[in-house]
Amino acid sequence: MTAQHGKAGRKRTIGRRPLLQAVAGLGLVGTASVVSAQQAQAAVPDGTYCLINEFSGKALDNLRSTTDATNVGQWAHWGGLPQRWLVSHEGDGLYQLIALYSGTWRALDNGSSNEDGASVIQWRGNGESQQRWQIVDVGGGYQKLICAYSGKALDNGSSTADGARTMQWTDHGGPQQRWRFVPIAGGSRTFTHPGLLHTQADFDRMVAKVQAGEQPWLGSWEKLTASPEAQLSWSPRPQPEVRRGAGTNENFMLLARDVHAAYQTALRWKISGDDRYADKSVEIMNAWSSTLENLGGDQHVALLAGINGYQFANAAEMMRGYPGFDLAGFQAMMLDKFYPRSNWFMLNHSDTCVTHYWANWELGNMATMVAIGALCDDWPIYEQGLEYFRHGAGNGSIGRAVWHLHSSSLGQWQESGRDQAHTIMGVGLMAALCEMAWNQGDDMYGWDGNRFLAGAEYVARYNNGHSVPYETYRWENGHNCDPQQQTVISTNQRGQLRPVWEMILGHYAGRRGLSTPNVAEMVARLRPESGAGGHASTYDQLGLGSLTFAR
Structure with missing residues (x-):
């Protein structure tokens, strides 16, 4: 199954797959180079994160979209599913970021563009360089994300507004391009045991009633x-x-x-x-x-x-x-x-x-x-x-x-x-x-x-x-x-x-x-x-x- 989008009109194979080549052999469509793999080795462990922009203090957000080619934006941090990104290290210092809200394996994607200001979108995961990002530690608890396709950085566009789109821009190291990865766990939680369908109080009640x-x-x-x-x-x-x-x-x-x-x-x-x-x-x-x-x-x-x-x-x-x-x-x-x-x-x-x-x-x-x-x-x-x-x-x-x-x-x-x-x-x-x-x-x-x-x-x-009563039910299939x-x-x-x-x-x-x-x-x-x-x-x-x- 294939789909097309972006300026290059490239053919895309649906489905997640590991990186097949080293960075030097990617054969990128874009003209810009990426930072070295050594510079970005496993900067972030695999896991689920909210990404907080230093400039705005807002979180990377898929804006509750479940479709391809929709803009990824920012919103006040609340930690819900639209702000949760599954970060997966694919080797050679490159990562995919998957939008958990989207309902399918939709990844952070630069839209096949080499232009400053091009919107960053979500698109069905495919393993291509438009969805591969190097995560580079820039100090102070922040990272920058560099797209393997264009060599440009994920940027919040100097906006502090909820719903503002994110974009790519030439790497300049400013706060617009600095992101803090906040693990979803956010701290420890003590679970009750036994505590799924039945607690100890439930078992005590069962025993008493049967006896x-x-x-x-x-x-x-x-x-x-x-x-x-x-x-x-x-x-x-x-x-x-x-x-x-x-x-x-x-x-x-x-x-x-x-x-x-x-x-x-x-x-x-x-x-x-x-x-x-x-x-x-x-x-x-x-x-x-x-x-x-x-x-x-x-x-x-x-x-x-x-x-x-x-x-x-x-x-x-x-x-x-x-x-x-x-x-x-x-x-x-x-x-x-x-x-x-x-x-x-x-x-x-x-x-x-x-x-x-x-x-x-x-x-x-x-x-x-x-x-x-x-x-x-x-x-x-x-x-x-x-x-x-x-x-x-x-x-x-x-x-x-x-x-x-x-x-x-x-x-x-x-x-x-x-x-x-x-x-x-x-x-x-x-x-x-x-x-x-x-x-x-x-x-x-x-x-x-x-x-x-x-x-x-x-x-x-x-x-x-x-x-x-019954209301006509409509859905997409x-x-x-x-x-x-x-x-x-x-x-x-x-x-x-x-x-x-x-x-x-x-x-x-x-x-x-x-x-x-x-x-x-x-x-x-x-x-x-x-x-x-x-x-x-x-x-x-x-x-x-x-x-x-x-x-």
Whole structure:
């Protein structure tokens, strides 16, 4: 797939690739030379940064754009996704800077120009010299960025205004060309453990309710103890490669079932105190962390990393500190095998329009980022998932998932015109993200005036058999962002009962005391919630919420 832009009208190959040649052999189209590689060796470690201009004190900002050839500007520093740049050292002192807001792998680009004053833009990552920058330490905590194509410096144009475009200019070393790289971590964060879907207080409540024989906790516990995945006879089936996608010889269900077995046996241990179940959970997770080498397949590998990633992280969080559990090995697996797949998808969207993929695709990967970040005490990864929830450009962000408010209590879900199975799945994934964040002290449930509750109430109401209003949904699809629309709500799989609702009721009604009539009606139909089993779709959620989330 190719595209063209810029004065040279050059052909561009889409997709990130490493630098193939040394600086001396780049064969640059521009006429100016760049500073030596020795001058700019690894000036900045790979990572995610905000870039603050010395002249204006403002941050480099992609101005909330998700399209090619749009200007990169500056804005008052607030640290949100439009101001976050993934800095990647590609060798020979050259870096790419990727705009995290853009929703695809869009890089800081000089627009194929050799002229002073030419706008610096974002363009789909391609590995060419227009997107290669040398980062040179100029002292005082500042760096300058020199474009490999033109030899000119990134410059704020002597402006102090929000929204002012950035440009390139002959290197003069002034404050307009000096940038401070501020790591997104911005300091340390102490994570709560256990603190993903379940805290110690949650486990204490479960134990007390089951021992007292109270419903619905006991009923859900009985479903857990009857589950095939929760038995001591379960044998893990770790694979060097797990694949998902038609035509890829997919085997992801081996992982999915082992993930649920690890979670369910861990849960049985937490409630019963029987160490045999803890040993079984550890056996499963150690087997996978010592065997797995790759997540593969087609684009559906993003679903594998997203859905199974956050679930597996939750099992590990429950077994943290248990003798014999190789937590470090498991964390390495999550960071090296799962997170890169989720991160790549959230940045690249398989080279499609940022609104191409349905909400559930993004939400699974956002949940995995939050889960991995907390499990591994990695603040930037954790915050990457939350920041996309708050301000992301794609359909998993809260403003796009619950994209239209018919009233303060009914918000139309992004997939409602597609089918109800995926709609409910997305609601469950957003709930998981919100619950994990809540247990770390971050209230995504309440973001934007409880917007998620409005979406959950809308979906529950329709799937309980009641009428809801529907606004025509329009989006852009595919590699060329072709316009699409859905004019009516889908009746396909209406009324499906997925075990995702107890978590939502437990928070909004149980913790917050808010009115949730439609969610409550759905929970009454489901109680007691079961776990996975039978059809593959049942492994999309951990379930058992009447045991784990009822309050």
